[in-house]
Amino acid sequence: MIRAVLRDLKSGPIAVQLRRFVVVGAITAGIQMALLWLFVDRAGVNYLIGATVAIEITIILSYVFNNAWTFQASQNTGTAEYLGGLLRTNLVRGTAIPIQIGVLYALVEWASVMYLVANAVAIFLSGVYRFVLDHQWTWG
Numbered sequence: 001m002i003r004a005v006l007r008d009l010k011s012g013p014i015a016v017q018l019r020r021f022v023v024v025g026a027i028t029a030g031i032q033m034a035l036l037w038l039f040v041d042r043a044g045v046n047y048l049i050g051a052t053v054a055i056e057i058t059i060i061l062s063y064v065f066n067n068a069w070t071f072q073a074s075q076n077t078g079t080a081e082y083l084g085g086l087l088r089t090n091l092v093r094g095t096a097i098p099i100q101i102g103v104l105y106a107l108v109e110w111a112s113v114m115y116l117v118a119n120a121v122a123i124f125l126s127g128v129y130r131f132v133l134d135h136q137w138t139w140g
Contacts, residue, residue, distance in 0.1 A: 025127055028062045036051055048101060051100070052097065088137055092138055096129055096130050099126045099129065
């Protein structure tokens, strides 16, 4: 069963979407990391507040990129459909914010991991959750 799932991820029907989702995620994760660094190290904002704002900014960017490229076959077009998709992805990704912030907090406060490293781990861990929900609901 696990082999079949892994095979589908490599060459199955969602393989192209998953690869594109990962590329968009990597780009927006880099943007999120840069924003977090700017908020914390340059503006002096608490890392949890900075992370929350950076996450919301990249939620919007991710939607724009994923709608145009990753899920172009089921792309949200027209004003109402586009804004509805943005709302759905905000709900999906908004539910991932506590996961990401919780992992970030736990790694920084309890494991003494640098906040940028902890944020990278948190982005990765919440990424699988976001893909499944976006694939099924935002563009499903």
